[in-house]
Amino acid sequence: MxxxxxxxxxxxxxxxxxxxxxxxxxxxxxxxxxxxxxxxxxxxxxxxxxxxxxxxxxxxxxxxxxxxxxxxxxxxxxxxxxxxxxxxxxxxxxxxxxxxxxxxxxxxxxxxxxxxxxxxxxxxxxxxxxxxxxxxxxxxxxxxxxxxxxxxxxxxxxxxxxxxxxxxxxxxxxxxxxxxxxxxxxxxxxxxxxxxxxxxxxxxxxxxxxxxxxxxxxxxxxxxxxxxxxxxxxxxxxxxxxxxxxxxxxxxxxxxxxxxxxxxxxxxxxxxxxxxxxxxxxxxxxxxxxxxxxxxxxxxxxxxxxxxxxxxxxxxxxxxxxxxxxxxxxxxxxxxxxxxxxxxxxxxxxxxxxxxxxxxxxxxxxxxxxxxxxxxxxxxxxxxLQSLEAPDDPRMLGTAEPDDRVVQEVVFHGYTNEELFDTEYYPHFLTFGRNIAGTIGNVSFKMPSTPLLTQPGESPTCGGCAPGESFCVCTHVLPVRLGTRYEIVLVDATDVTGRVDSMITHPMHIHGYSFLVLALGTLANITSGR
The missing domain is CATH 2.60.40.420 (Cupredoxins -  blue copper proteins)
Known part of the structure; x- marks a missing residue:
């Protein structure tokens, strides 16, 4: 050897x-x-x-x-x-x-x-x-x-x-x-x-x-x-x-x-x-x-x-x-x-x-x-990690209120067999200990039928689920205003009670942009309050 x-x-x-x-x-x-x-x-x-x-x-x-x-x-x-x-x-x-x-x-x-x-x-x-x-x-x-x-x-x-x-x-x-x-x-x-x-x-x-x-x-x-x-x-x-x-x-x-x-x-x-x-x-x-x-x-x-x-x-x-x-x-x-x-x-x-x-x-x-x-x-x-050249805009440093804030919860939707295998409905899914779909803001993303950039308006999109819906599938688009400074808060609300899919890890990035990480923390424990 x-x-x-x-x-x-x-x-x-x-x-x-x-x-x-x-x-x-x-x-x-x-x-x-x-x-x-x-x-x-x-x-x-x-x-x-x-x-x-x-x-x-x-x-x-x-x-x-x-x-x-x-x-x-x-x-x-x-x-x-x-x-x-x-x-x-x-x-x-x-x-x-x-x-x-x-x-x-x-x-x-x-x-x-x-x-x-x-x-x-x-x-x-x-x-x-x-x-x-x-x-x-x-x-x-x-x-x-x-x-x-x-x-x-x-x-x-x-x-x-x-x-x-x-x-x-x-x-x-x-x-x-x-x-x-x-x-x-x-x-x-x-x-x-x-x-x-x-x-x-x-x-x-x-x-x-x-x-x-x-x-x-x-x-x-x-x-x-x-x-x-x-x-x-x-x-x-x-x-x-x-x-x-x-x-x-x-x-x-x-x-x-x-x-x-x-x-x-x-x-x-x-x-x-x-x-x-x-x-x-x-x-x-x-x-x-x-x-x-x-x-x-x-x-x-x-x-x-x-x-x-x-x-x-x-x-x-x-x-x-x-x-x-x-x-x-x-x-x-x-x-x-x-x-x-x-x-x-x-x-x-x-x-x-x-x-x-x-x-x-x-x-x-x-x-x-x-x-x-x-x-x-x-x-x-x-x-x-500290940026070598931090911006002088306090809205980008978290020391002042941003122009707008976007809060999105990231969680897995767990399908029931009746929901997933209904012959009239063909949702996409992963099998990872249970049958699941990843969601952001309760929306599981569906690819459009035409490219959003080159043919805007030709494919239906959504900004979130309809009122009263806890889960939906659509082409999820969040509109933003040009020149606006946004604070984006992502909350990982994955069920960590021993399910296999609780160990799935994935980063988040935005095409076309860099961003500053302002804070990192864990959700409060509803029992202890900490």
Whole structure:
């Protein structure tokens, strides 16, 4: 087994050094912008196919053959971009124009690509949300996305039609600022494309297998995690697959900017830890923050953190570890942080980390755990992140009343069998311990029949349920006034009395906007009043 790992480490490093990060990956210079063109071919593909040769048998060089998608060594059908998973990495400079010609090759399916985190100012029709900003692209057709990456930051792309994201077709998108304009430039020495950390929760079956879900087994939980599309997996017979781990090379004494992306599509947050090293958070969701040092990140679907890792420890190799928290099974993955002083193939001297499922608190300082209230030492919550440049408008800081306030309760509606299986009524649902539908303000969202942005008024919408209704299904639209500053209060009223669906976790974000987190708390206990 050791010999296998030694060979893996040598070849992974060689491949990473030669990887193409796109035509616009360069040292960014103030005032210098480019037009960056890419061609995407999205298709249904199979991991570990014949392009991989004997990769599954431990011939690691074959794992990096052209068109081979090795993943964790378990064969399955996937969605790929250009027969890669993750797809091509797009590294550009802030201000660059990105042009992507997406050809969809999904027989019987249509798709769109969303550029997660970009505001799309002046180009909302390029946001890539099926039936909201555009029609889905039919199989066999090509659609051109064109937009400016106006703000520096860590982003990513993924399908935004149905549940395609869970099957793949995801990738890194980074917009860099010139060092002279980066407020954190003095905190790190290197910002390298190969230090993007792309986390994926992963199943060994197609997404359609678990949506809406099986009655037994329950849930839509991952069986493993992928780090930059790589990893291994312990099979039922106790043997590990022979696919290579991801690795990150560093030079001793230097400080590195790592860009951690959670591209997950399931219900469990993913942790990120580099053993033996602190993580200094300098950006969250592409917005600069006051530096905050932690040991472990909890990241939720769609979230990105930029952290600085200093290569100043004794030793030559260290484990990088991610696991799916709050899940019932120990879905996890490891990678290797390797110093330049280490011989190729050096593995960490410490034992391989093992996952601890559930709401267990990792050691040290932890950022944004699912039960985060700031109630125990070492816990850091979203409210502990301070914007580097807070606005001077008191309405945006919570020190003055906002122009308007929107309060929405987030809760699951539980169907009765009579309600769900009435042959005259076909509601959408998930099976997660019980048959449920997610709601915001008691409304379960129904996709419109025409895109809301390009064909407004053609599809019926609602602003909430009719008086007296505790649950409804419609195209939920909340109108807002231009130039108004809103305070949005989201109340998670999920029943936590032991039902399985009480462990579902999901972040909230708004396309086209950034926002400030003003407060975080828990609901009062109706018995104690606290």
């Amino acid at each position: 050791l010999a296998v790992f030694l060979v893996v480490a040598v070849l992974v490093h060689a491949v990473a050094a030669a990887e193409d990060f796109g035509p616009c990956y360069r040292e960014c210079v103030p005032g210098e912008t480019r037009v960056c063109k890419f061609k995407f071919h999205e298709e249904i593909y199979n991991a570990l196919n014949s392009a991989c040769g004997r990769c599954a048998d431990g011939e690691v060089a074959d794992c990096f053959a052209r068109a081979c998608v090795p993943l964790d060594g378990v064969e399955r059908t996937v969605y790929t971009i250009n027969r890669k998973l993750p797809g091509p990495a797009l590294h550009v400079c802030a201000g660059d124009t990105v042009i992507v010609d997406l050809q969809v090759r999904l027989p019987g399916h249509a798709d769109t690509i969303h550029w997660h985190g970009l505001h799309q100012r002046d180009t909302p029709h390029m946001d890539g949300v099926s039936m909201v900003t555009q029609c889905p692209i039919p199989s066999g057709q090509t659609f051109r996305y064109q937009f400016v990456v106006d703000l520096p930051g860590t982003y990513f792309y993924h399908p935004h039609n149905g549940i395609h994201k869970v099957n793949g077709a995801v990738g890194v998108l980074v917009g860099r600022a010139p060092r002279a304009l980066d407020p954190h430039a003095d905190l790190y020495d290197e910002d390298l494309a190969e230090h993007a950390v792309f986390l994926m929760d992963w199943m060994h079956v197609d997404a359609e297998y678990v949506f809406p879900g099986l009655h037994k087994p329950l849930g839509q939980t991952p069986v493993t995690v992928l780090i930059n599309g790589q990893g291994d997996f312990q099979q039922a017979d106790g043997n590990w697959t022979k696919t290579p781990l991801a690795e990150f090379r560093v030079r001793r004494g230097l400080r590195y900017r790592f860009r951690v992306i959670n591209s997950g599509g399931l219900s469990c947050p993913l942790t990120f830890r580099v053993y033996g090293h602190k993580l200094t958070i300098i950006a969250s969701d592409s917005r600069d923050v006051q530096p905050l040092e932690v040991d472990t990140l909890y990241t939720f679907s769609g979230e990105r953190y930029d952290v600085v890792v200093t290569a100043d420890q004794d030793g030559d190799a260290f484990w990088v570890h991610s696991y799916a928290a709050t899940c019932s099974a120990p879905a996890e993955q490891v990678a290797v942080l390797r110093y330049d002083s280490a011989a190729d193939g050096t593995l960490p001297a410490a034992p391989r980390p093992s996952a601890r499922p559930g709401l267990l608190q990792p050691e040290g300082v932890v950022m944004n755990s699912p039960a985060c209230t700031g109630g125990w030492p070492g816990q850091r919550c979203a409210t502990d």
